[in-house]
Amino acid sequence: MAGYRDLLRTPGVGRIIAAQLTARFPGGMLSLAVLLHIEQVTGSYAAAGIVLAATSIGQAVAGPVTSRWMGLWGMRKVLTVTLVICAASITALALGDMVLPAYTALGLIAGLSTPPVQSAVRTIYPKMVNSSQLTPLFSLDASLQELIWVAAPVLVTFVATQIGTVEALLMVVAVLIGGGAWFILSPEVGRVRIPRSRRRLGRVLLKPPVILATVVGFLLIGACAAVEAGVVATFGHDGFEAGIVLALFAVGSLGGGLAFGHLPIGPWAMARRMxxxxxxxxxAMVSLNAWWLGGTLLVAGIGIAPAFAVMFSMTSVSVKFSETAEAYGWINTGQLIGAAAGSAVAGFLIDGVGAGGAYLAAAAFCIAGVLVSIVFVRGFPDLRGRDASPIPDTEPVDLVT
Incomplete structure (x- = not known):
């Protein structure tokens, strides 16, 4: 913890972490708020699922594109424009009385215009700390993001059920604007300039560490999504045990990230953490007892934030600075697709064999991640004693001879 205290004493680090967590907080609320609101106004979960799917597709498509735009037009400009469009589309979704295709279009626009805060902040981090602090900073970031997934769903559900779904969506907009403005106006966002990438969109995926981080992230988030579906199916939407068990899952991740974030990252680090x-x-498949699930998911969570720290560090060290934002955009897209896949597979198994099928799906996703990490271990860089900062961009220089 002394290392984290030193890290947070670095000028600007504590502020930028707090600002980006606040700016990303709506990400933990939007899906649930959209689902609850559209179901209420249409009376159909199928309609709500269609709008939510459109939102998720928009986010997945936009991730690498808007992240890359930050190198073309600047962080603040891209973040501001996407923030305004996203806030306007969610507001229209909340206040409008329209047909399903219109709701779906607004959901798609909200997804496409989601501000690329994650890509921005992980591009900024290497410019704020020295090389020895970068991996612990990525670990701290991965750990603290668990606070979003613990608090955000609880808050939005409370507002939607106790006050109204319109108010829940407007709360998302308020936090989106407030947190986004705080992050955009942070000095570091204006100070760090991403060089324009000279390679075609998607070329960064040819880097083995980037594609491995994307694939493992897909499998890890797929496992987490399956767990969430399984816990809800086990205890029901109204069962208080579901919230406690999922909170223990997140607490395990938070604790694991804080406890192991300082450890050196070698080629086998991902396999061990997965x-x-x-x-x-x-x-977790052994029993559906609440105490057993809580304990086993607490253990499982211990490896999650440390695994994300490996993903972020291996990506940073493997690409040019001009490519970092796009690389993180692709990783985020992989995670969004993983969430959809995990939920879908778990849903089919829950309908077919019961709640236990979701934990089987989760374990299968994660075991696949372990196998990928073992089979392709040579693609994972050895960061022990190595600077985890991105590769500097170089330009040809004209010499007078």
């Missing part, structure tokens, strides 16, 4: 998650999820 193995912890896989072990916990495999044990």
């Amino acid at each position: 193995a912890i998650v896989a072990a916990g999820l495999t044990l």
